[in-house]
Amino acid sequence: MNIVVGFKIVPDDQMIKIVGDKLVTDAPLKVSTYDKNAIEEAVRLKEKFGGKVVGITVGNNDRKSIREALAMGVDEVISVLVKNPDVYVTAMAIVENVKPLNPDILLFSEMSTDSGTSALPAYVAELLGLPYVSNVRSLKIEGNKIIADRGMVSYIETVETTLPAVISVGGEINTPRIPSVKQIMESAKKPVKEVKFEAQPKVVIRDIKPLIVNRKKIVIEESDIDKAVDKLLEYLKADGVL
Amino acid sequence: MGCFKTKIVIFSENPAYLRMAAAIGQSIGGEIIGISAIPDVKFVNKLYLIDKMDEDGIVDLITSLSPDLVITGSVRKDRAIAARVAGRLKLPIVPDIVSLKLDGNKAIANRVAYSGMGLVTIEAELPLVVTVVGTQLQPKELEPSMEKVQLKEGRIKVVSKKSTASGANLATAQIVVGVGRGIGSKENVKYAEQLAEALGGVVGGSRPVAAELGWVPEDRQIGLSGLRIRPKLYIALGISGQPQHIAGIRDSKVIVAVNTDKNAPILENADYLVVADAVSFCKAMLKKLGKQ
Numbered sequence A: 001m002n003i004v005v006g007f008k009i010v011p012d013d014q015m016i017k018i019v020g021d022k023l024v025t026d027a028p029l030k031v032s033t034y035d036k037n038a039i040e041e042a043v044r045l046k047e048k049f050g051g052k053v054v055g056i057t058v059g060n061n062d063r064k065s066i067r068e069a070l071a072m073g074v075d076e077v078i079s080v081l082v083k084n085p086d087v088y089v090t091a092m093a094i095v096e097n098v099k100p101l102n103p104d105i106l107l108f109s110e111m112s113t114d115s116g117t118s119a120l121p122a123y124v125a126e127l128l129g130l131p132y133v134s135n136v137r138s139l140k141i142e143g144n145k146i147i148a149d150r151g152m153v154s155y156i157e158t159v160e161t162t163l164p165a166v167i168s169v170g171g172e173i174n175t176p177r178i179p180s181v182k183q184i185m186e187s188a189k190k191p192v193k194e195v196k197f198e199a200q201p202k203v204v205i206r207d208i209k210p211l212i213v214n215r216k217k218i219v220i221e222e223s224d225i226d227k228a229v230d231k232l233l234e235y236l237k238a239d240g241v242l
Numbered sequence B: 001m002g003c004f005k006t007k008i009v010i011f012s013e014n015p016a017y018l019r020m021a022a023a024i025g026q027s028i029g030g031e032i033i034g035i036s037a038i039p040d041v042k043f044v045n046k047l048y049l050i051d052k053m054d055e056d057g058i059v060d061l062i063t064s065l066s067p068d069l070v071i072t073g074s075v076r077k078d079r080a081i082a083a084r085v086a087g088r089l090k091l092p093i094v095p096d097i098v099s100l101k102l103d104g105n106k107a108i109a110n111r112v113a114y115s116g117m118g119l120v121t122i123e124a125e126l127p128l129v130v131t132v133v134g135t136q137l138q139p140k141e142l143e144p145s146m147e148k149v150q151l152k153e154g155r156i157k158v159v160s161k162k163s164t165a166s167g168a169n170l171a172t173a174q175i176v177v178g179v180g181r182g183i184g185s186k187e188n189v190k191y192a193e194q195l196a197e198a199l200g201g202v203v204g205g206s207r208p209v210a211a212e213l214g215w216v217p218e219d220r221q222i223g224l225s226g227l228r229i230r231p232k233l234y235i236a237l238g239i240s241g242q243p244q245h246i247a248g249i250r251d252s253k254v255i256v257a258v259n260t261d262k263n264a265p266i267l268e269n270a271d272y273l274v275v276a277d278a279v280s281f282c283k284a285m286l287k288k289l290g291k292q
């Protein structure tokens, strides 16, 4: 099976800080949270059906994050350098590079932690003319057939479609493996192909501001829980919410 | 576009979001074309009444209308459809907008990004696809013409659909008790339920608790990818306070966190952090409230 998995290298969302009226996003880079679930699912498909997993990442080419994907079991990575990637540019870059691979399945996660558009997998699916199943929380493949459970928050939907297809997954689908030291060592030998892509983006970012709500941040720490609760109740009564 | 009217197509699987999309569309001005499976949609100029929620069929219908602007809600089905329409027509897409203005052919939109931590101002040209967050705006009533449409059977076959609805209305609740992984077990959720009941509130949960572990019903998931709530009091029991959870509780009046870790990130976004075990806290609160 020809498996493609897209992953995004993003600033660690737990390290992004608000300083004054600025959102400081130059935090250490990592593989976006649910993209690890997509990688895990891709590697599991390879383990079950054989074949190869090609990872593709557009934007940052942080070596450490790429190594992490390789250590998890991705066979090779195409790292695409672009100038101002929006959804359109990223999707075009992916399609240009993966089309020659003739993928049977393309896996992505349902949302990245930075731009968080949820739009990329669907956009890629349309450019390739393939069926798209979003928000997959469990995936079965039998022959040519895909059976997927979609978590839609207010309902769960079971759908069927056929390969080739594009799938997006959420954190519920699996637990991403933690690579062993040996796998991390071996990942250094796996191929990483760096390519460039150029296209005019369709959206332009004018400004990024933090969303701030000022909270009181009062810590109530008592060895006696009853005392702590008394204090809290006093505060809440004073605030007029109880 | 010159003297032509802007052709705005709105869609949402969810009636509240459909109204919101219509309200934003009306504020822009133009011909509003609605797509819905529900006949009594009164806030559009033209309604295409579809016979089924087939994603392929809906994407075909929207793209066939050659819209200048597509506005959808932001529930998961809406997002998938909006992005597919954008992809098929190679249009710019701006999801999760909180505001939208047009200046001729140019659109300026504000959207949330960085897991709800940032507000980003984005510029793009029409034709354009956007999805809206929030359901607070009300559209005005119009007298739509209606056309029934039979969508063709798409490539994605729905085998079954199971509701996760648990009857609680978190969106309008005044008091919400949220449980996170720190509550420890499904068993322990009963203490949160007792506390919520004593306070006249309802129980919700973080994503892992609602979607992965099933400790609370899935439709009670609070956060970026679940519900955005605005109670006067939110009590977070054993929730670490990752940005994706905070995105859902930002509009609460008062936030109380209960966490064994006094350095838990939720402190940044809490009015009070009680350093304690979640279950012991519930028991003590119940005792004080005279319920046990």
Ligand SMILES: Cc1cc2nc3c(=O)[nH]c(=O)nc-3n(C[C@H](O)[C@H](O)[C@H](O)COP(=O)(O)OP(=O)(O)OC[C@H]3O[C@@H](n4cnc5c(N)ncnc54)[C@H](O)[C@@H]3O)c2cc1C
Residues within 6 Å of the ligand: A033, A034, A111, A112, A113, B179, B180, B181, B182, B183, B184, B205, B206, B207, B208, B209, B221, B222, B223, B224, B225, B226, B227, B237, B238, B239, B240, B241, B242, B243, B244, B245, B248, B258, B259, B260, B261, B264, B276, B277, B278, B279
């Ligand atoms: C794209 C994306 C979308 C997401 N959308 C959402 C969303 O909509 N909603 C959401 O909630 N999350 C969402 N998440 C997940 C989010 O990043 C966090 O993983 C999640 O909110 C953590 O849940 P938690 O706080 O329950 O669990 P944990 O992070 O495991 O935190 C548990 C907390 O409990 C505390 N604790 C432990 N024991 C006790 C005890 N005995 N008593 C009291 N406290 C205790 C710990 O100190 C810790 O702070 C999303 C993630 C991504 C990547």
